[in-house]
Amino acid sequence: MSVQIRQAGPADVPALHGLVAELARYVDALPHFTATVEAYQKDFEDGFYHAIVAEDDGRVIGMALYYFVYSTWKGRMIYLEDFVLEPAYRRRGIGQRLWDTLQERGRERGCKLLKWQIVDTNTEALKFYAAQDATIENNWLNGKLEL
Amino acid sequence: MSVQIRQAGPADVPALHGLVAELARYVDALPHFTATVEAYQKDFEDGFYHAIVAEDDGRVIGMALYYFVYSTWKGRMIYLEDFVLEPAYRRRGIGQRLWDTLQERGRERGCKLLKWQIVDTNTEALKFYAAQDATIENNWLNGKLEL
Numbered sequence: 001m002s003v004q005i006r007q008a009g010p011a012d013v014p015a016l017h018g019l020v021a022e023l024a025r026y027v028d029a030l031p032h033f034t035a036t037v038e039a040y041q042k043d044f045e046d047g048f049y050h051a052i053v054a055e056d057d058g059r060v061i062g063m064a065l066y067y068f069v070y071s072t073w074k075g076r077m078i079y080l081e082d083f084v085l086e087p088a089y090r091r092r093g094i095g096q097r098l099w100d101t102l103q104e105r106g107r108e109r110g111c112k113l114l115k116w117q118i119v120d121t122n123t124e125a126l127k128f129y130a131a132q133d134a135t136i137e138n139n140w141l142n143g144k145l146e147l
Numbered sequence: 148m149s150v151q152i153r154q155a156g157p158a159d160v161p162a163l164h165g166l167v168a169e170l171a172r173y174v175d176a177l178p179h180f181t182a183t184v185e186a187y188q189k190d191f192e193d194g195f196y197h198a199i200v201a202e203d204d205g206r207v208i209g210m211a212l213y214y215f216v217y218s219t220w221k222g223r224m225i226y227l228e229d230f231v232l233e234p235a236y237r238r239r240g241i242g243q244r245l246w247d248t249l250q251e252r253g254r255e256r257g258c259k260l261l262k263w264q265i266v267d268t269n270t271e272a273l274k275f276y277a278a279q280d281a282t283i284e285n286n287w288l289n290g291k292l293e294l
Contacts, residue, residue: 020219034259035222049217067217070196072167072229075182078294082219106294112181114292121286129290137289139268145261145281147225147253 005097008051013041015060016051019084052101054094061086064098068109078106080116095128152244155198160188162207163198166231196228199248201241208233211245215256225253227263
């Protein structure tokens with residue numbers, strides 16, 4: 001196995017978009033996936049997000065997409081927005097390598113915490129995070145409003 | 148009443164820090180408020196957060212602290228991290244003016260959604276958000292890990 005972990009550049013954006021599209025199709029939710037590849041490209045250039053990719057023989061087969069956020073109590077944090085690995089590449093430690101690299105990116109920028117969200121039905125993800133000694137909190141509600 | 152709403156500049160950072168400190172003291176949680184005013188200053192300069200302030204006669208009496216985040220499905224979003232208004236200034240529509248300005252900041256940057264979190268025991272905040280026609284979701288868990 002020759003899977004490489006590296007920082008995503010602008011040329012990887014279509015592959016990032018493709019991984020999300022594949023997942024949206026898999027969960028039969030394509031109508032909710034409204035972000036276009038053109039928007040992804042512009043938003044990447046404008047620094048709205050960053051990504052670490054896993055690449056096998058020149059093809060991107062996984063990603064950890066993240067950005068930096070802020071806690072008024074704790075300071076700088078790194079936020080994992082999306083974590084995707086093609087099914088055929090799971091259970092080989094690739095997710096762990098993406099995860100470890102993500103933590104490194106946070107430390108490099110002086111972040112005190114890594115944060116993320118998990119939908120409460122995603123038992124596979126909950127098992128992974130439990131193995132990372134993560135704290136999972138269930139007393140926060142998400143608010144959202146369309147602009 | 149002459150309360151002004153305006154964008155925070157570097158000179159407002161000590162006041163932002165002071166509002167959070169006051170709240171941390173009020174809820175008897177000062178040991179958990181570890182971010183220093185020096186860190187706030189550097190993080191503001193480095194673009195980790197922005198704020199809209201409410202000012203009365205030259206004194207900052209409220210703030211909406213925010214930053215920009217990203218949804219792989221929906222694209223650009225604006226995230227409200229902290230919303231503080233001194234008790235004496237509540238129920239006068241100042242929170243609404245901060246909230247409306249926040250939405251405007253989101254639209255200006257092409258955000259599709261405003262997002263935030265509320266702890267499930269904060270009934271006062273839940274009432275405010277219900278009046279804003281916000282969607283409140285209870286099926287997400289927060290994950291965190293110290294770096």
